[in-house]
Amino acid sequence: MTRPRIILLIGLPGCGKSTYARRQRFPVLSSDELRQLLMDDATDQTINRRVFALLRRLLRLRLELKRPVTCIDATNLTVRERRPYVILGQMYDAEVEAIFFDIPAKVCKRRNRGRRRVVPEDVLDQMAGRLRPPTIEEGFQRITVVDATNAVRTTTQVPEPA
Secondary structure (H helix, E strand, O other): OOOOOEEEEEEOOOOEEEHHHHOOOOOEHHHHHHHHHHHHHOHHHHHHHHHHHHHHHHHHHHOOHHHHHHHEHHHOOOHHHHHHHHHHHHHHHOOOEEEHHHHHHHHHHHHHHOOOOOOOOHHHHHHHOOOOOOHHHOOOOOOOOEEEOOEEEEEOOOOOOO
16 A cells, blocks of 8 residues: 655745646645635635644544545645644654745746735745755755756655664
8 A cells, every 4th residue: 555645845936846746747735725714815824723724634634534634735835834743643654745946036036926815025025035955864855955946856765774
């Protein structure tokens, strides 16, 4: 039996996370969609604790229901923000992989200006300052990096000797 996969999207607003997930046809749990569902406003940041608690609860349910793939669409900027998903992967014997959108902030700002829901540039700058690229040491089995040219490169965890 194949292990379930948790795919964690990582990147600034406007980097292409949601578009990528849609093109890959991943089943997605999105923090923005949960904000929209709960508050009728995808931009409402006042209930983040509840949004992410619900997102993790839905992920646990999908893992319990043996869904093969679940993609988490949120910025996931820091090791601390990503750690709960790695822990859930360990608890449910799921592979956890990261897809990191290594897109310069200036590109994200340009794309952001053309979106329906615009993130203020000062907020995007603050987020860019917090962004830390994912590492294998965090517990990911695979890290895929997508750059501004849409080039993709993947690093996989080297299995430890038996």
